[in-house]
Amino acid sequence: VKALILNLQRMSTEDGPGIRTTAFFKGCPLACDWCHNPESLDPRPRANFQARACLGCRACAGVCPNGALPPPEVRPRPDLARCEGCGACARACPAAALQVQGVEWTAEALVTELARDRVFFEESGGGVTASGGEPLLWPAFVTELFERLAAVGISRALDTSGHASPGALVRAASRSDLVLLDLKLFDPEAHRRHTGQDNRLILENARRLAASLPAGRLWIRTPLIPGVTAREDNLRALGGFIAGLGPAFGRWELLAFNNLCREQYLALGRSWPYATERLLAPDELAHWTEVARGALPDPGRVVATGPTRVE
Ligand code: SF4
Ligand code: SF4
Numbered sequence: 001v002k003a004l005i006l007n008l009q010r011m012s013t014e015d016g017p018g019i020r021t022t023a024f025f026k027g028c029p030l031a032c033d034w035c036h037n038p039e040s041l042d043p044r045p046r047a048n049f050q051a052r053a054c055l056g057c058r059a060c061a062g063v064c065p066n067g068a069l070p071p072p073e074v075r076p077r078p079d080l081a082r083c084e085g086c087g088a089c090a091r092a093c094p095a096a097a098l099q100v101q102g103v104e105w106t107a108e109a110l111v112t113e114l115a116r117d118r119v120f121f122e123e124s125g126g127g128v129t130a131s132g133g134e135p136l137l138w139p140a141f142v143t144e145l146f147e148r149l150a151a152v153g154i155s156r157a158l159d160t161s162g163h164a165s166p167g168a169l170v171r172a173a174s175r176s177d178l179v180l181l182d183l184k185l186f187d188p189e190a191h192r193r194h195t196g197q198d199n200r201l202i203l204e205n206a207r208r209l210a211a212s213l214p215a216g217r218l219w220i221r222t223p224l225i226p227g228v229t230a231r232e233d234n235l236r237a238l239g240g241f242i243a244g245l246g247p248a249f250g251r252w253e254l255l256a257f258n259n260l261c262r263e264q265y266l267a268l269g270r271s272w273p274y275a276t277e278r279l280l281a282p283d284e285l286a287h288w289t290e291v292a293r294g295a296l297p298d299p300g301r302v303v304a305t306g307p308t309r310v311e
Contacts, residue, residue: 003138004102005110006040010117014305016157016178016219018126021117023110023145025132026102029163031196032184034225034274036261040133045085045102047078050267053097063092077269107144115152127155127177134161139168146175159221162202162209169205170212179209180219180253184229186237194228206245216250222292223255224306226277230257230288239295249301254292256280256306279309 004026012020027043028035035041039048047068054076061072068082069089076098078089089098105113114128121127128149135142135158146156157178160169173179183206185191188198209218220242224230242252257280265272280288285308293299 001140001144002104002106003141004043004045005105006037006101006133008113011120012129015129015131015159016127016180018124018155019117019120020126020129020157021114021121022129022131022159023114023135025130025135025138025142027137028133028161029137029197030134030161033194034223034228034257036223036258037133038261038264038268038270038272039101042080042102043133043137045087045100045104046080047083047085047089048099048101048267049077049269050097050099051075051077053095055095055097057094059092059094060089060098063088080268107141107148110145111148111152111154114149115154118154121154125155127157129157129159129180130172130176131159131180132161134164136160136164136168136172139165139172142168142172143175146172150175162205163197164201164205166205166208170208173209173213178217178219179213180221181206181209182221182223183238183242184222184225186234186241190228190234194225203241206241210245210248213248215247218245218248219251219253220245220249221253221255223257224280224285224288224304225257225274226280230280230284232291235288235291236295239292243296252292252296252302254285254289254302254304254306256285256304256308258307279307281311282308284308 006024006026009022012022015022028041058072060076066082066084068079085100087100090100149156156176158172158176159180162181191199289304292302
């Protein structure tokens with residue numbers, strides 16, 4: 001069983017407790033219009049062009065067997081509709097301006113790589129987080145990965161959109177120490193408008209996880225997107241739902257909007273509707289945190305993280 005991994009992020013402190021290595025899987029069933037990881041949406045390997053690294057040498061001209069690269073006189077941004085991710089352009093490029101994103105791993109090889117960080121996990125109470133994209137687009141792989149990590153004593157967290165087959169979700173959750181579940185928008189129509197899917201399956205899966213996980217092992221995460229998810233009606237409705245999840249619910253994390261992904265959209269040749277959106281001001285983040293706290297019987301379970309702007 002193999003899966004496509006976009007990248008491994010070492011020394012992460014934002015994807016569960018302790019120091020973690022996060023494996024970002026490629027492919028996602030949602031298409032959030034604020035997505036902070038746009039290269040992860042496509043479940044196939046694809047070329048990526050970093051214009052700032054390009055030397056203009058045109059060593060890449062003519063190497064693409066699929067005609068995805070333009071002729072020498074044109075800047076070499078790949079046509080992703082034609083790209084098959086073969087890697088010929090990346091091998092030709094002397095500046096790593098062209099790279100292929102999405103590397104195929106076996107679970108066995110990935111565990112060997114992840115286990116190199118074991119000392120950090122042990123010192124900090126951390127472990128490995130499967131994230132994405134959506135790791136459950138690769139359900140058999142995630143099950144095998146978590147079983148192999150458990151066999152060598154490495155803690156596991158599953159970071160999921162919840163838009164996944166219930167069987168695959170419960171199977172992966174039963175092999176993890178923690179589930180990080182994104183709940184973005186409570187209104188189904190707004191959810192469909194901003195993510196491409198309504199939230200019925202996600203909310204049903206949240207209840208399934210709550211019924212199957214031990215106490216405190218389900219953390220909810222909500223990105224605070226200005227004017228979209230960061231609204232009083234949305235946070236109050238989400239809070240009411242979360243309050244009903246029972247003992248499995250451990251923490252509600254509010255993730256402040258960040259705009260670091262602007263360069264990634266440029267590299268993909270895509271526009272991003274939030275390109276000019278500013279970070280939240282510190283008092284805005286404090287306000288949304290208070291709104292969320294007011295929606296839970298135990299306000300201490302709400303935690304806000306992420307950058308705020310300097311005025
Ligand atoms: S080979 Fe690399 S550095 Fe040279 S033109 Fe192509 S993308 Fe730019
Ligand atoms: S990865 Fe292969 S198919 Fe894609 S642009 Fe590069 S040479 Fe063409």
